[in-house]
Structures are given as C-alpha cells and as structure tokens.
Amino acid sequence: MSKYIDDNQVKDYLVQLKCHFTWELAIEEAEIPDLESRVLEEIEFLDTKYSVGIHNLLAYVEHLKGQNDKALQSLKDAESLIQREHTDQSDMRSLVTWGNYAWVYYHVGRLADAKMYLDKVQKVCKKFSSPFYYRMECPELDCEEGWALLKCGRKNYERAQACFQNALEMEPENPEFNTGYAITTYRLDYFNTVYKNGEAPSLDSLKKAVRLNPEDTYIKVLLALKLQDMGQQTEGEKYVEEALSHKSSQTYIFRYAAIFYRKASCVDKALELLQEALQAIPDSAFLNHQVGLCYRAKVMQIKKATNMQPRGQDREDMDEYIRLAIFYLKFALKQKPVFDIALLHLALMYIEAGKYREAEDTFQKLLSMTPHEKSILQRGHFSYGKFHEYQRRSDTDAIRHYLKATQIGELSFITDKSINSLEKLALRKLQRNAFDTEGLSLLEYVHKLKGKRNEALEYSEEALSLAPHSEEAGGSDP
Known part of the structure; x- marks a missing residue:
C-alpha cells in the first residue's frame, strides 16, 4: 500500500517539473523516426554551443521508442556538456536534464532514483528562492523549451517563438536566446508570403543573431536565404560564401547553401553540395528531397529554354532529369512517409513523366492527409485542379x-492563381453557352473574391434570372 502511495506522490511532483515530459510536445507516432534522424544529424554534424537541449530531446525520443537505457545515456551526455559548457550556471542548466532523469526513472519503476533527481531540482529551486518546490521561472528554461518545440515541427513554432520571446524579455542581448528566436521567426516567415511594409519579420532578428554569434555558420546561411527572398541576393551570397569557408558544420550547412544556389539558378553548384552531404547522411529525407528539387529545376530550365518543346538531346536530358527527380523524391518519402510537400513535388514530376495514374494516386494520398501547413493543402488542391484541367x-x-x-x-x-483559373474556366463555359448558370455563378464568386461587388451583383442577378432554365442550360451553383 505504501508503495502505491509513494508512486502517486512521485507522480504529483513530476508533473510540476519543467522538462520534455511536461511541455506537451506535439509529436505524432509516425513522426518519431524522422525526428530521431534529424536530432542525430544535428548532434553529429552541427557544431554549436547550444547542444545540451538536443541531447535532452534525444533522450525523450528514445523514451518514446521504449529505449529507456539509451535515454539515460543521452541524459548523461547532456550532463557532461553542461559541466563542460556551463560551469558557471550548471545548477540552473541542469534542471531540465534532472527533470527528464526523474521521469525516465519513474517510468522504469526506479522510484528511489526518481526521488533523488526530484530532490536535486528542489534544492536548486530553494537556492534561487523559487516560490515552487519543483519548478522555476527563468529565461534558461524558457529557452530550452523553445529549442525542443522548434525541433518538433511546424505545429509547435508559435509556442517556440513565445518561449524565446519570454527569455529575451529578461536578457535581450543573450546570444543563444536571439539565435533561437531568429531561427523560429525565420521558419514562421516561410509560411507567410505577405510581409508588412515589404519587410520579413525575421530579417532584423537574423541580423542581430549573426552579430551576436559571428562564428555560427548556420544562422549566417539562414540570413543569406532571407536576404535572397527579399531580393538582396548579392548580399546574401556573401554570407553563404562566408559560411562555406568555415570547416565546422559543413555537412549540415551544405543543405541550406544548396537551397540558396538552386534558387539562384546555380543548380549544378547546389547538386554538388547536396551530393557531398549525402555521402555523410545518405538516408536524409531532407537532402534527398532537395536533390529531387534540383533535378526538377533542371527540367524546368530545359522547358523554358526550348519554349516548352524539347527535342533530341534536350528531350533525352529532360527525361533523365525527370527520372532522377522521381527517384530521389520517392526515396525521401520512404524515409519520411508524412513528408507532405515531397508528396506534392512527386505528383508534379509524375505529371511531367506522363505517369498520370501514379500522379492521381499521389495527389489522393496528399489530400487524404492533414498537412501541418494549410498552404501545402492549398497548393495540393490547386495543382490537382490543373491536373484535371x-x-x-x-x-x-x-x-x-x-x-x-x-x-x-x-x-x-x-x-x-486559383481565382484566375476559375475565371478562365467560367468564361470558357459561357463562350460555349451564354446561359450557363454555373459559369455566371463562378464569375459572381470570382468578382466577390476580387472585391468587385458591382460586377459580382450583375452576374448574380443574371444567374438568378436564368434559374428557371438552369436544367436546359446545364449549369449549377459552384
């Protein structure tokens, strides 16, 4: 009976901790293999001063996989890093690691060890006069929560940004807090195509992070990509070249430098970097996806150069690039089946290959998913619409x-683009039959979306006047 009571007491204390087990990280079971791969890639290939959190996250992922012995070893690695990199504030920096230790020991039934780590947390909370026994409010903990959320995918980004913001309110010039905030804001920018006053929210944050972390090649290459997005490619290239001149983190940095060069139409340079990175990480879904996009870009280059009518060697080259694009995209999806944007790109390449049944199946798979970002679902429906048209x-x-x-x-x-496509199809219907009520209703809808209320009203009235004849007109409301 006492053991049962002790178990409940320990659990009551555990839920008060600030650590990966209490942060409600939104990780679906299907995402765990890819998350683990990305975490291991970062540990092995990204040279950063902020690596304690990634070992803690690895421990949590290993626990989710039922590998608690491995989780304990990862927590030991995190402890070693704390002692080496944060000797001046090791107690504060150890709170998350100790919290994770307590949870893992609880799950394997070692309550005495769980209590030991709870006691360690409690002593630090008392030392820093926290009003709570097992938790503290401090920017370092906000920061580590932000790193964990950031690594766990798009649906966690807003919460991650809020964590880094909270940390920056306490220490606005802290290099690590600024780096985390800049990376998160950059990721959120990716899904925001309309910027207030034409300025991306992450641009200033990235510049500040680079200023505070002059040796951090990862943040430099993200700044380069953002400058490129803002039409400042020449300035961006300086940062890419500077990042590539460093020996540290090259395998990790190559993927982002490759994106820069692909967008700059230097596709062969991008492929060179990606192939070198693949030698170290051949199973990376990210890298294989990027190689697929490079071959897709080569296809588009040939189509543009030949006015959409490739012949002879151009046709042969294009067919080979299509084959290679499909190969790498399929491999990326094998490594990460929930890779929604790769599914969309694969469907588009199947269309280029004339493999319409495979394109159909891929579109169906994409649209049956719940993509993490609505923009991908929107692009999926638009592209599927073009496929049907x-x-x-x-x-x-x-x-x-x-x-x-x-x-x-x-x-x-x-x-x-979808509005324009609808307008074109509506006009085509009305060319065939001026009394087509569906065509008129579509034009009403299109003009509403364009903010042209008077024109929308005219088409609405015309459609209504034809409503009694809609059956013979062959139309229906959209």
Whole structure:
C-alpha cells in the first residue's frame, strides 16, 4: 500500500517539473523516426554551443521508442556538456536534464532514483528562492523549451517563438536566446508570403543573431536565404560564401547553401553540395528531397529554354532529369512517409513523366492527409485542379479543386492563381453557352473574391434570372 502511495506522490511532483515530459510536445507516432534522424544529424554534424537541449530531446525520443537505457545515456551526455559548457550556471542548466532523469526513472519503476533527481531540482529551486518546490521561472528554461518545440515541427513554432520571446524579455542581448528566436521567426516567415511594409519579420532578428554569434555558420546561411527572398541576393551570397569557408558544420550547412544556389539558378553548384552531404547522411529525407528539387529545376530550365518543346538531346536530358527527380523524391518519402510537400513535388514530376495514374494516386494520398501547413493543402488542391484541367480534360473536377484552393488559409499567390483559373474556366463555359448558370455563378464568386461587388451583383442577378432554365442550360451553383 505504501508503495502505491509513494508512486502517486512521485507522480504529483513530476508533473510540476519543467522538462520534455511536461511541455506537451506535439509529436505524432509516425513522426518519431524522422525526428530521431534529424536530432542525430544535428548532434553529429552541427557544431554549436547550444547542444545540451538536443541531447535532452534525444533522450525523450528514445523514451518514446521504449529505449529507456539509451535515454539515460543521452541524459548523461547532456550532463557532461553542461559541466563542460556551463560551469558557471550548471545548477540552473541542469534542471531540465534532472527533470527528464526523474521521469525516465519513474517510468522504469526506479522510484528511489526518481526521488533523488526530484530532490536535486528542489534544492536548486530553494537556492534561487523559487516560490515552487519543483519548478522555476527563468529565461534558461524558457529557452530550452523553445529549442525542443522548434525541433518538433511546424505545429509547435508559435509556442517556440513565445518561449524565446519570454527569455529575451529578461536578457535581450543573450546570444543563444536571439539565435533561437531568429531561427523560429525565420521558419514562421516561410509560411507567410505577405510581409508588412515589404519587410520579413525575421530579417532584423537574423541580423542581430549573426552579430551576436559571428562564428555560427548556420544562422549566417539562414540570413543569406532571407536576404535572397527579399531580393538582396548579392548580399546574401556573401554570407553563404562566408559560411562555406568555415570547416565546422559543413555537412549540415551544405543543405541550406544548396537551397540558396538552386534558387539562384546555380543548380549544378547546389547538386554538388547536396551530393557531398549525402555521402555523410545518405538516408536524409531532407537532402534527398532537395536533390529531387534540383533535378526538377533542371527540367524546368530545359522547358523554358526550348519554349516548352524539347527535342533530341534536350528531350533525352529532360527525361533523365525527370527520372532522377522521381527517384530521389520517392526515396525521401520512404524515409519520411508524412513528408507532405515531397508528396506534392512527386505528383508534379509524375505529371511531367506522363505517369498520370501514379500522379492521381499521389495527389489522393496528399489530400487524404492533414498537412501541418494549410498552404501545402492549398497548393495540393490547386495543382490537382490543373491536373484535371490539362491532363484529365475535366473542367468539372478542375473547378471543384480550384474552389477548394480559394477556401483554404489566408490570401496568397496560390489563391490568386486559383481565382484566375476559375475565371478562365467560367468564361470558357459561357463562350460555349451564354446561359450557363454555373459559369455566371463562378464569375459572381470570382468578382466577390476580387472585391468587385458591382460586377459580382450583375452576374448574380443574371444567374438568378436564368434559374428557371438552369436544367436546359446545364449549369449549377459552384
């Protein structure tokens, strides 16, 4: 009976801790293998001063996989790093690690060891006059929570940003807090295509992080990518070259430098960097996806250079690039089955290859998922609409998916393209039949989205006047 009571007492104390077991990290079971791979890649290939948190996260992932012995070893590695890198504040920096120790020992039934680590946390809380027995409010803990959330995917980014913001309110010039905040804001920028006053929110944050961390090549290459996005490619390239001149973290940095060069139309340079990185990490879903995108870019270059009519050697080269793009994208998806954007890119390459059944299956798989970002679902419906319009020759199905694309997420470039596609198909319907009520209703909808209320009202009234004849007109409301 006493053992049962002790177990409950320990659990009551454990839930008060600030650590990976209490931060409610949103990790789906299907995401665990890819998360573990990315964590291990960072540990092995990214030379950073802020590596304690990644060992703690690895321990948590290993626990989720039922590998508690490995988790304990990862926590020992985190402790060693703390003693080596944070000797001046080892007690404070150890709180998360000790909390994780307590949880792992609790799960394996070693209550005495769990209590021992709870006691360690309690002593530090008392030492720093925390009003709580087993938790403290301090920027270092906010920072480590931010790192954990950041590594666990898009759905955690807003919470991660808030954690780094809280830490910066206490220490606005802290290099680590600024680095975490800049990376998180950069990631969030990726999903925000409309910037206030034309300025990306992450640009100033990245510049400040680089100033405070002049040896950090990772943050430099992210700044380069953001400058490129803002039309400042020449300045961005200086940071890429500077990052590549360092020997540290090169394998990790190559992937981001490759993105920069691919976007700059230096696709062969990008492929060179990616292939070198793949020698060290051949199973990386990220790297294989990026190689696939490079071959896709080569396809687009040939199509553009030949005015969409490649012949002879151009046609042979293009077919080979299509084959290679599909190969690498499929391999990326084998490593990470929930890689939604890679699914979209694979579907598009199947279309280029004329493999419409495979494209259909891939679109269906993508649209049956719940992508972490609405913009990917929107792009999926738009691309599927184009597939139906141009390859399947089905205006009805194309309209259905263009409509869905306009109804997902916030206004974007894809929203505008979907609206234009709907307008074109509506006008085509009305050219064939001026009394087509679906065509009129679509134009009403299009003009509403464009903010042209008077024109929308005119099409609405015309559609209503034809409503009694809608059956013979062959139309219906969108």
